[in-house]
Amino acid sequence: MEEKTMNLLCTAEEMDLVKTFECGQCFRWNSSADDEYIGVAHGRAVKIIKSENNIYIDAPKEDLPLWREYFDLEADYIRLSEGFGVSEYMKTCMDFGMGIRILRQDMWEALCSFIISQCNNIPRIKKIVNTLCENFGEEILYQGEKFYSFPTAEKIATLEVSDLAPLRAGYRAEYIIEGAKAVSTGTVSYKMLSEQSHAEALKSIRAVKGVGEKVANCFILFGLHKMEAFPVDVWMKRALKEHFPTNFDPKTFGEYAGLAQQYIFYYARSGDK
DNA sequence: GAACAGGCAACTC
DNA sequence: GAGTTGCCTGTT
Numbered sequence: 001m002e003e004k005t006m007n008l009l010c011t012a013e014e015m016d017l018v019k020t021f022e023c024g025q026c027f028r029w030n031s032s033a034d035d036e037y038i039g040v041a042h043g044r045a046v047k048i049i050k051s052e053n054n055i056y057i058d059a060p061k062e063d064l065p066l067w068r069e070y071f072d073l074e075a076d077y078i079r080l081s082e083g084f085g086v087s088e089y090m091k092t093c094m095d096f097g098m099g100i101r102i103l104r105q106d107m108w109e110a111l112c113s114f115i116i117s118q119c120n121n122i123p124r125i126k127k128i129v130n131t132l133c134e135n136f137g138e139e140i141l142y143q144g145e146k147f148y149s150f151p152t153a154e155k156i157a158t159l160e161v162s163d164l165a166p167l168r169a170g171y172r173a174e175y176i177i178e179g180a181k182a183v184s185t186g187t188v189s190y191k192m193l194s195e196q197s198h199a200e201a202l203k204s205i206r207a208v209k210g211v212g213e214k215v216a217n218c219f220i221l222f223g224l225h226k227m228e229a230f231p232v233d234v235w236m237k238r239a240l241k242e243h244f245p246t247n248f249d250p251k252t253f254g255e256y257a258g259l260a261q262q263y264i265f266y267y268a269r270s271g272d273k
Numbered sequence: 274g275a276a277c278a279g280g281c282a283a284c285t286c
Numbered sequence: 287g288a289g290t291t292g293c294c295t296g297t298t
Contacts, residue, residue: 024279118280124296125279170294175281212281233279269279 007064009057010073012050016099020071023100023266024122025222027113027129028150038142040133041070041105043149045142071101072225080227081263083254089243090260096270097263102225107190108153108183110223111205114215115175131167132156132176156180175210182208190224198228221258230257239268 009015021029021037029039035050046067047058057067068074077098084090112132117125136151136159157180164173182188188208193201201224205216217231230250232240240248243264253260 115280119278119293120280120295121278121297168295170296171281171292172294210281214280218279231279235279265279 005058005060006049006056007059007061009048009055009064009067009071012053012055013099014073015055015071015101017048017050017055019097019100019266020103023097023262024269025262026103026105027122027126028109028133030126038147040140040147040149041103042066043138043140045140045145045147047143070104072104073101077101077259080256080259083256084260084263085252087243090263093260093263093267096272097266100262100266102227102259102262103222104225105222106150107188107193107219107223108180109150111179111183111188111208111211111219112150112153112156112176114218114222115179115210116169116172117218118172118210118212118215128167128169128172132164135166153180153183157184172210175208178209179211193220194224194226198226201226202229221261227256227258230261232261233265235268236261236265239264 017035017037018031021031021039026039028041029037032038032047036047037049038045038047040046044059049056057064059067077100081094084094113125113129116128116132120128130148133148133150136155137148138151140147140149156177159177159180161173161177164176167173169176179188188205193204196204198220201220202216205211205219206213211219214231214233217229220226221229221231228250230253250257250261
C-alpha cells in the first residue's frame with residue numbers, strides 16, 4: 001500500500017462514497033476494494049477510502065481545498081434541502097440519499113459523458129467513456145497501474161466520426177465531436193454559461209447538436225453546478241407520476257431542485273420505489 | 274430475431 | 287406543439 005499521502009477529507013457522514021459515486025452523476029470512479037474508490041479528476045488518478053467514520057484521500061495536504069471543492073464539501077446539504085417540503089415521500093428519499101455529494105466535475109467531461117448517456121445504461125456509458133480516455137487521453141501512472149485523463153475538447157474536436165469507431169458509441173459519435181467543437185471554439189464556455197441564468201444556459205447548450213432537454217439539464221447540474229437544473233428521465237417520470245401531482249413544477253423545490261432530483265432519482269433507482 | 278434502452282433530430286400533422 | 291420514426295449498439 002502506497003498510502004503515505006492519505007489525508008483526512010471529511011467525515012463519512014458528510015459524504016457517502018457509494019451513494020456519491022453510484023448515483024449516476026459520474027462515470028470515472030470505480031470501487032477498488034471495500035470502502036475504497038479510485039477515480040480520475042483534475043487530470044490525476046486518486047484513491048479515496050472510508051475508514052472508521054472518516055473519508056481519506058490520497059492527496060497532499062495542500063491539495064485538500066481543491067478536492068473539498070470537487071466534492072462540494074463546503075455546502076450544507078441539509079440547509080439546501082429546506083425548500084423540498086415535508087412530505088413523507090421526500091423525507092424517505094432524503095434519508096435514503098443522505099451523504100450524496102453533487103460533484104463539481106469538469107464542464108467538458110460532463111457534457112461529453114451525458115451526450116454519451118443518451119439511450120444507454122451505466123455500464124455501457126462507463127465503457128464508452130473509458131475507451132474514449134484510453135484512446136485519446138494522457139496516460140497517468142498511479143500505484144503501478146495505468147489510468148487516463150479525460151481527453152481535452154481541443155483534442156476531440158480535431159477528430160472525425162470514424163476516429164471514434166473504437167468507442168462503439170453509434171450515432172452519439174457525431175454529437176461528441178459537435179460538443180467538442182463547441183467547447184474548444186468557445187461557443188460554450190464555463191465563464192459565459194455560469195454567468196447565465198438556468199434558462200439562458202439551457203438555450204445555449206441546447207444549440208449543440210445532440211443535446212436535448214434531458215442531457216442539457218444533466219450538463220447544467222453536473223457540469224455547471226447550477227442546482228436549480230432538474231433532469232427528468234424515465235426514472236424521474238415514473239417517480240413524479242407516482243408521488244407528485246400532474247404538471248408538477250420543479251420550481252416548487254426552490255433553487256436547489258437539482259439536489260431534490262438526485263435524492264428522488266437515487267431512491268427510485270434503488271428498487272424500493 | 275424482435276423489442277427495447279437513463280435521448281435526440283427531423284419530420285409530420 | 288404534440289406525436290411519430292429512425293438511429294448505432296448491446297442486451298434480453
